Amino acid sequence: MSREQQAVARARKAFETGRSRSLEYRILQLKNLQRLFLEKQKEISDASKKDLNKSEVGTQLFETLGLEGEISLAIQKLKEWAAPRPVEKNLLTLSDTVYIQPEPLGVVLIIGAWNYPWAVTVQPLIGAIAAGNAAVVKPSEVCVHTAKVMEDLLPLYIDKELYPVVTGGVPETQELLRQRFDHIFYTGNSMVGKVIMEAAAKHLTPVTLELGGKSPCYIDKNCDISTACRRITWGKYTNCGQTCIAPDYILCEPSIQDRVIEEVKKSIKDFYTDNPKTCPDYGRIINQRHFKRIMALLEDSTVAAGGDNDESNCFIGPIVLRDVKPEAKVMQDEIFGPLLPILPVSGLDEAIKFINRGEKPLALYVFSADEKVINRMRDETSSGGFLANDCLVHFSVNSLPFGGVGNSGMGCYHGKYSFDQLSHLRSCLIKKLKMEGLNDMRYPPHTPKKLGW
């Protein structure tokens, strides 16, 4: 038996003991996970620093604080989420008890990505625990140090039979994918998303795919451009552009392009000083393969600001590109790095057409003081999430479902959505063995007399 098979078998066996079904046990596990984040902040921050040069505050703001909030919410709401949900009845079932009973799915496989490794790996795990499942956790091998910390720490805090951690790269993940799961929760790029779905199809296993893509950002000329650019600069260059919901590119009228460039440059300086390389709040590209990939995107575009880089250090400073053409290399795939292309468009109509020609994005941003512009953008496009006049913050609202649509993913999570996503919502109807006369009409023979026709 391979290591991966053993982990799945252990999780299945632990699930079959039934211990994860008890709400008390689930709450205990969630509390243990909560304790991990209280006690091991330093190990977590140190690993994030080594992997992505994330500052301690950055790791807290973008990863652990959100997780702590999710855990507290799940602990507080679990009884309510797991309770039977009464539904409306029809005439035939008026005297019955009709409700939805959420039940655990079984063994869930969680495959995480490297850019916010705790958020995208542990957040689904919180949902899996809350919903009463076992879960095999596969952190991304790309964030080498964090994967090791996860592998070391999780078994010290939560039931290591129910929630085993399996580390490794593509071969190990593929070996896991050959096993039978009751749900697969994958975060990563859309190409691998297809590999996951194909493997899942062999066992008819349902999937949640949290993918990426190019998230557009339209700046209307009728807006406070300075504030808009400040928020966009934050959304783009946080974690060095390696954020699934980072604004990928800007669409705006040519008349405001210069102003946008100046304001973005100003915000870059405010946030990261004149020398981002020495700024503790500015991250690094995850590895040299990605460094080379990102630098190659610059080939056929005009740099309006930035350009400083250092391969030995995986450093690429914030870069703004102007007058970018739709055919440019940087516009073909998700950038996932600190390049901000600006594409001039004639106005809202052209922006909407441009967005609709591409795949449905994970996030769509519009900056405008005009409600009509915001509403038109919302009503005439489709995306996983839609934000007006800000970036990224919807990720932190756990009453909103987080997920993509079309090429940016399927299924959603956060808060109660995680619980529902990883539960089977079982339809229950409980009838009494009385009042059989009421059922007479449904039994054959269906004579006109009996039906009253």
Ligand code: NAD
């Ligand atoms: P990655 O390289 O870490 O891959 C993700 C996981 O897939 C890893 O655990 C890896 O082992 C596994 N994997 C990779 N190739 C595989 C293969 N051929 N077969 C089986 N498993 C394989 O991460 P990535 O894909 O570079 O992550 C970045 C992407 O993830 C971006 O597109 C980003 O937008 C997206 N993302 C989305 C979200 C979201 O919530 N929607 C969050 C973070 C990242």
